[in-house]
Amino acid sequence: MAGTTLLDIKGVQTYYGNIRALNGVDVTVKQGEIVALIGANGAGKSTLMMTIFGAPRARAGTITFAGTDITQLPTHEIARMRIAQSPEGRRIFPRMTVMENLQMGASLDNLKHYEEDVEKVFTLFPRLKERIAQRGGTLSGGEQQMLSIARALMARPKLLLLDEPSLGLAPLIVKQIFDAIRELNRTQGLTVFLVEQNAFGALKLATRGYVMVNGNVTMSGTGKELLANPEVRAAYLEGGHH
Numbered sequence: 001m002a003g004t005t006l007l008d009i010k011g012v013q014t015y016y017g018n019i020r021a022l023n024g025v026d027v028t029v030k031q032g033e034i035v036a037l038i039g040a041n042g043a044g045k046s047t048l049m050m051t052i053f054g055a056p057r058a059r060a061g062t063i064t065f066a067g068t069d070i071t072q073l074p075t076h077e078i079a080r081m082r083i084a085q086s087p088e089g090r091r092i093f094p095r096m097t098v099m100e101n102l103q104m105g106a107s108l109d110n111l112k113h114y115e116e117d118v119e120k121v122f123t124l125f126p127r128l129k130e131r132i133a134q135r136g137g138t139l140s141g142g143e144q145q146m147l148s149i150a151r152a153l154m155a156r157p158k159l160l161l162l163d164e165p166s167l168g169l170a171p172l173i174v175k176q177i178f179d180a181i182r183e184l185n186r187t188q189g190l191t192v193f194l195v196e197q198n199a200f201g202a203l204k205l206a207t208r209g210y211v212m213v214n215g216n217v218t219m220s221g222t223g224k225e226l227l228a229n230p231e232v233r234a235a236y237l238e239g240g241h242h
Contacts, residue, residue: 084152093136
């Protein structure tokens with residue numbers, strides 16, 4: 001199913017001031033995969049997500065996307081390469097309506113597909129269609145997360161980066177969001193790189209996964225392998241399936 005390498009992260013080190021947050025991270029995402037990066041809070045997962053977009057910049061190592069070295073590119077140029085991000089904390093535009101948020105996500109060169117793309121995200125998240133004229137800030141947390149993902153999809157991404165999409169949401173909503181991601185991958189072949197504290201949900205969804213501890217990738221394997229791994233189970237899966 002998975003084909004050529006789409007995102008290749010090699011030996012990436014990222015600092016905040018003098019503090020090293022990533023210690024030479026290697027991660028690969030192939031076309032058509034869902035890859036999950038799991039780890040405790042503060043492990044460096046979100047830092048890696050942000051480093052892909054060049055804020056903060058990698059001080060060492062390389063990030064290659066679809067064969068192009070993007071390590072030093074400005075953030076807006078990286079976004080133009082059809083990498084879309086649904087950041088942690090669902091940064092939607094709270095004063096804009098659902099529809100206006102989606103318009104902000106649409107890339108200017110894809111406006112000919114605009115109506116079709118809006119229909120697609122409403123099919124995926126029917127709740128948003130019901131809330132089309134509502135301001136983003138008045139939506140529930142789950143609806144805001146759906147809107148954040150929908151807005152990212154409006155850019156017709158080749159790669160969708162999802163940072164903690166299940167954070168703070170009720171289990172039923174988490175299931176809806178994970179189901180939507182699975183559906184996008186299955187029907188549209190969308191490649192997804194997912195950062196999650198919800199290890200159980202993420203690994204069930206993922207083709208492959210990586211485990212991050214203190215800025216290092218300590219383990220990798222298929223979703224199934226990591227779910228069955230005793231160390232992973234002890235660290236991230238004990239005490240119920242969040």
